[in-house]
Amino acid sequence: xxxxxxxxxxxxxxxxxxxxxxxxxxxxxxxxxxxxxxxxxxxxxxxxxxxxxxxxxxxxxxxxxxxxxxxxxxxxxxxxxxxxxxxxxxxx
Numbered sequence: 586x587x588x589x590x591x592x593x594x595x596x597x598x599x600x601x602x603x604x605x606x607x608x609x610x611x612x613x614x615x616x617x618x619x620x621x622x623x624x625x626x627x628x629x630x631x632x633x634x635x636x637x638x639x640x641x642x643x644x645x646x647x648x649x650x651x652x653x654x655x656x657x658x659x660x661x662x663x664x665x666x667x668x669x670x671x672x673x674x675x676x677x
Contacts, residue, residue, distance in 0.1 A: 590628055597621045598673050601642065605666035609656045610649070618646035635676045638669055 588596065600618055604610045622643040625631055631639070645662055652658045659666070 588624075590625070590630065593621050593625055594673060597625070597642070598670055601666050601673070602670050604659045605663060605670060608660055608663070610659055612650050612655065615646040615650035615655070618642060619650070622646065632676050635673065638672050638676075641665065642669055 597618065600610075600614050600621075604614070622639045626636060626639055626643075645665065649655055649658050
């Protein structure tokens, strides 16, 4: 059974929030973020403001999946993570 739009947004926020609060993550989580963003980007009900955030999250997740030091990548993006979690919460 596929995830609903609301479930996808909740999962996206949860992963980003975990990265932000734990300052660590996994390549699998970055890959999951990529899949969630791709799925949400094709949804016509998504607000255009959220799409720009999703593009930033997609870039973050791609870079994270390819970096040699994921924890450092997450630490370097703490401010972005906090902003994305807040912004997505306002639009969801």
